[in-house]
Amino acid sequence: MLTSYEKAEVELTKNVYEKMESAELARCIEELEREVEHVKAKELKLDMARGKPSPQQVDISRPMLDILSHDSNLFDEGVDCSNYGCFDGIPSARRLAGEFLGVPPEQTIVLGSSSLNIMQSVLIHYWEKGVPGYTPWYKLPHVKWLCPSPGYDRHFGLTQDLGIENIPVRMTDEGPDMDQVEYLCASDESIKGMFCVPKYSNPTGITYSDETVRRLAVMKAAPDFRIVWDNAYAVHDLFDESDQLLNIHEAAAEVGNEDRILEVASTSKITFPGAGIAFFGSSVANVEEVARTLQVGLISANKLNQLMHARFLPDIDAVHEHMKKHAAFLRPRFEAVERKLTEGLSGLGCARWTHPRGGYFVSFDGPRGSAKRIWKLCQEMGVTLTPAGATWPGGEDPNDTNLRIAPTYPSVGELEAALDVLVLATKLVSAQIAQEERAQA
Amino acid sequence: MLTSYEKAEVELTKNVYEKMESAELARCIEELEREVEHVKAKELKLDMARGKPSPQQVDISRPMLDILSHDSNLFDEGVDCSNYGCFDGIPSARRLAGEFLGVPPEQTIVLGSSSLNIMQSVLIHYWEKGVPGYTPWYKLPHVKWLCPSPGYDRHFGLTQDLGIENIPVRMTDEGPDMDQVEYLCASDESIKGMFCVPKYSNPTGITYSDETVRRLAVMKAAPDFRIVWDNAYAVHDLFDESDQLLNIHEAAAEVGNEDRILEVASTSKITFPGAGIAFFGSSVANVEEVARTLQVGLISANKLNQLMHARFLPDIDAVHEHMKKHAAFLRPRFEAVERKLTEGLSGLGCARWTHPRGGYFVSFDGPRGSAKRIWKLCQEMGVTLTPAGATWPGGEDPNDTNLRIAPTYPSVGELEAALDVLVLATKLVSAQIAQEERAQA
Numbered sequence: 001m002l003t004s005y006e007k008a009e010v011e012l013t014k015n016v017y018e019k020m021e022s023a024e025l026a027r028c029i030e031e032l033e034r035e036v037e038h039v040k041a042k043e044l045k046l047d048m049a050r051g052k053p054s055p056q057q058v059d060i061s062r063p064m065l066d067i068l069s070h071d072s073n074l075f076d077e078g079v080d081c082s083n084y085g086c087f088d089g090i091p092s093a094r095r096l097a098g099e100f101l102g103v104p105p106e107q108t109i110v111l112g113s114s115s116l117n118i119m120q121s122v123l124i125h126y127w128e129k130g131v132p133g134y135t136p137w138y139k140l141p142h143v144k145w146l147c148p149s150p151g152y153d154r155h156f157g158l159t160q161d162l163g164i165e166n167i168p169v170r171m172t173d174e175g176p177d178m179d180q181v182e183y184l185c186a187s188d189e190s191i192k193g194m195f196c197v198p199k200y201s202n203p204t205g206i207t208y209s210d211e212t213v214r215r216l217a218v219m220k221a222a223p224d225f226r227i228v229w230d231n232a233y234a235v236h237d238l239f240d241e242s243d244q245l246l247n248i249h250e251a252a253a254e255v256g257n258e259d260r261i262l263e264v265a266s267t268s269k270i271t272f273p274g275a276g277i278a279f280f281g282s283s284v285a286n287v288e289e290v291a292r293t294l295q296v297g298l299i300s301a302n303k304l305n306q307l308m309h310a311r312f313l314p315d316i317d318a319v320h321e322h323m324k325k326h327a328a329f330l331r332p333r334f335e336a337v338e339r340k341l342t343e344g345l346s347g348l349g350c351a352r353w354t355h356p357r358g359g360y361f362v363s364f365d366g367p368r369g370s371a372k373r374i375w376k377l378c379q380e381m382g383v384t385l386t387p388a389g390a391t392w393p394g395g396e397d398p399n400d401t402n403l404r405i406a407p408t409y410p411s412v413g414e415l416e417a418a419l420d421v422l423v424l425a426t427k428l429v430s431a432q433i434a435q436e437e438r439a440q441a
Numbered sequence: 442m443l444t445s446y447e448k449a450e451v452e453l454t455k456n457v458y459e460k461m462e463s464a465e466l467a468r469c470i471e472e473l474e475r476e477v478e479h480v481k482a483k484e485l486k487l488d489m490a491r492g493k494p495s496p497q498q499v500d501i502s503r504p505m506l507d508i509l510s511h512d513s514n515l516f517d518e519g520v521d522c523s524n525y526g527c528f529d530g531i532p533s534a535r536r537l538a539g540e541f542l543g544v545p546p547e548q549t550i551v552l553g554s555s556s557l558n559i560m561q562s563v564l565i566h567y568w569e570k571g572v573p574g575y576t577p578w579y580k581l582p583h584v585k586w587l588c589p590s591p592g593y594d595r596h597f598g599l600t601q602d603l604g605i606e607n608i609p610v611r612m613t614d615e616g617p618d619m620d621q622v623e624y625l626c627a628s629d630e631s632i633k634g635m636f637c638v639p640k641y642s643n644p645t646g647i648t649y650s651d652e653t654v655r656r657l658a659v660m661k662a663a664p665d666f667r668i669v670w671d672n673a674y675a676v677h678d679l680f681d682e683s684d685q686l687l688n689i690h691e692a693a694a695e696v697g698n699e700d701r702i703l704e705v706a707s708t709s710k711i712t713f714p715g716a717g718i719a720f721f722g723s724s725v726a727n728v729e730e731v732a733r734t735l736q737v738g739l740i741s742a743n744k745l746n747q748l749m750h751a752r753f754l755p756d757i758d759a760v761h762e763h764m765k766k767h768a769a770f771l772r773p774r775f776e777a778v779e780r781k782l783t784e785g786l787s788g789l790g791c792a793r794w795t796h797p798r799g800g801y802f803v804s805f806d807g808p809r810g811s812a813k814r815i816w817k818l819c820q821e822m823g824v825t826l827t828p829a830g831a832t833w834p835g836g837e838d839p840n841d842t843n844l845r846i847a848p849t850y851p852s853v854g855e856l857e858a859a860l861d862v863l864v865l866a867t868k869l870v871s872a873q874i875a876q877e878e879r880a881q882a
Binding site: 050052053055058059062063065066068069070071072080081082083084085112113114116117119120121124127128138154157158161162268272273274275293296297298299300301302303304305 | 491493494496499500503504506507509510511512513521522523524525526553554555557558560561562565568569579595598599602603709713714715716734737738739740741742743744745746
């Protein structure tokens with residue numbers, strides 16, 4: 001697989017350093033090295049590694065904490081949220097989940113705070129017992145999983161932990177490379193599933209095209225093939241005009257593939273990270289089966305937290321209004337990334353990056369073999385980035401080009417300073433690589 | 442095993458119906474049947490099945506809902522509870538967990554609301570990967586688990602779900618029959634663990650004696666044998682003078698068995714059922730290993746809920762003060778059970794029951810072969826009890842004697858009415874059994 005992947009490597013046109021005369025290149029490197037020493041002397045301590053909101057952004061949701069007090073009505077449409085019971089989630093939270101996920105409320109389960117935890121529970125369940133009617137995955141000689149890359153390291157960790165082989169597939173501007181995905185799924189029954197972050201994908205920020213969604217929904221695959229449809233950024237638009245994602249449940253149901261789709265989402269990046277509520281949505285049969293199995297290990301989830309959320313965000317319109325406050329906070333940060341990278345690297349031919357209209361990340365590619373070196377040089381200049389390779393299964397970026405920029409946590413000022421460092425590191429490493437390649441030629 | 446268990450059956454002395462002349466017994470049955478018809482006509486609808494607090498009891502914790510509001514300090518000793526991070530739990534909650542569980546705070550993990558969920562996660566982890574250094578349980582031809590019975594059906598469900606064979610062991614007034622437990626563990630390496638509710642056990646309400654705790658801590662067993670020490674009722678005393686439970690971690694550490702003990706607890710029956718915080722406590726090595734594995738599927742738990750709890754219940758003294766309010770609410774209910782059963786059944790020789798000083802249940806035994814019939818007759822008279830057999834692995838009570846009384850949810854008046862029904866059903870079924878046995882003799 002890696003071989004086939006490598007063929008689809010990031011193609012950058014010949015960059016400015018490769019075009020330079022050797023003497024000019026040497027002078028340029030010397031100058032960039034001086035700049036690096038200058039930055040090191042500043043002893044910066046900046047962090048662009050963390051995909052989490054800043055404290056000021058989190059404060060947007062503080063009014064929610066006033067919703068429940070000692071004299072509140074703790075019932076939700078007949079359900080006592082202060083006691084055991086109602087495993088599937090309270091009615092108003094399931095209605096909200098349905099709007100989030102594009103399924104009827106009865107095809108949802110609302111649980112604790114973590115969608116990652118739901119994904120893990122469902123995958124372990126299939127590993128242990130099998131998709132209903134099929135062999136448990138642990139009994140199969142080999143189970144493989146498709147991982148659009150660059151992607152989300154926490155996803156890859158779930159399957160890796162179960163001994164499943166993660167197979168990277170190329171990400172395009174329209175989602176995973178569907179020719180590759182269809183070919184693999186049609187030809188290999190040991191491929192049992194795939195991770196997708198279909199809207200404002202982590203880290204590229206792109207949204208799957210309608211055609212990609214339709215092909216995923218209808219393509220030939222093993223009968224117990226499952227798509228983990230992690231709609232983590234379903235409402236995380238930066239602009240009024242948002243990306244539109246096709247409803248995959250409807251597309252799948254048209255050909256009887258509705259059991260293929262396991263969708264999750266949570267409010268972690270809407271209200272409080274780690275303290276939100278998480279949603280699961282799928283076919284009628286899947287929801288019933290998953291609920292039955294999860295009940296073995298849970299009497300009922302935190303329904304008071306569900307009640308607080310459902311009253312704070314009574315419907316999807318209220319969610320969108322709330323998200324505008326987040327967008328107002330995040331837009332200047334994403335704009336700073338775009339501005340700084342354009343100012344510093346545009347036209348040099350040694351980097352490309354994405355221009356997300358939502359989500360939490362920008363994906364950045366340098367020349368082949370540069371990412372680890374850029375990461376290390378940034379670190380030496382006091383700027384922490386997500387480790388190079390983290391966006392690939394097993395931490396192995398086959399071309400060593402990709403870095404994930406997480407612009408949400410720092411202030412705009414810190415972010416600009418950090419991006420200057422990234423620009424400088426990219427230039428120097430690109431120039432050094434050009435020099436080294438020339439020496440080897 | 443069942444054969445050996447059956448030998449240790451509930452021994453009741455010859456009861457009043459067995460002693461009656463046949464004609465007198467027939468008259469007595471006729472009279473009891475008339476009483477039953479009289480009760481049926483009332484069309485009662487009473488429930489003694491649910492091990493949960495009543496709405497009025499839950500209201501005791503409502504002041505906790507005032508603790509967090511929009512202007513609260515959301516930091517706990519340097520930890521921002523409103524954002525990702527701090528997987529192990531916030532410092533003040535871990536300190537509370539340590540006091541609960543009898544281990545240092547650094548040997549605890551504080552997670553979401555459910556201790557059942559923690560137990561399941563840890564058991565699945567060992568099933569999938571093995572206790573560190575040993576074979577994963579799923580790869581073993583046979584795994585068995587000891588289940589002191591009567592016990593908690595949700596426990597039995599966890600292991601049953603993993604295909605583990607549950608072995609009932611007899612409960613005595615001092616805890617599980619340690620002669621039986623020691624014999625089994627020393628002679629059978631496929632026994633990999635045991636469930637214990639060591640204080641105010643579900644459903645008998647007894648607390649394990651110091652000797653029982655010591656023997657469990659030091660006994661010979663498979664090296665990957667684990668005790669799930671579910672201290673669900675650690676602080677759930679009904680009286681000022683509470684049962685005292687020996688610290689099993691210390692007893693186990695004395696002989697190097699500290700890895701054997703996996704303790705859990707939660708605040709579900711302290712603050713809000715399903716919306717509390719849950720504790721895990723074990724050896725340094727276990728806590729580290731379990732935290733590492735749980736982090737695969739969880740970024741961080743709901744720390745705002747931890748903060749709210751830790752401020753409401755800052756230390757174990759505050760917990761005890763709070764529990765006194767619960768006790769004041771529950772004591773009249775447990776007293777009603779004791780009074781009604783004594784008035785109705787004392788001296789008849791056809792029933793015995795426990796006299797808990799804490800917890801949530803009373804365990805009730807009728808004559809051999811009576812429990813299912815008593816349950817059904819109560820149901821016909823409008824009183825729902827926990828299904829007969831539910832307190833045994835697989836729902837199979839070998840002697841069909843045991844019923845679990847859950848007195849917490851109904852009002853005292855409802856409870857008294859329900860207990861009158863149970864008394865009547867016990868008398869009629871006991872008399873019928875005596876008559877049937879006579880007919881067969």
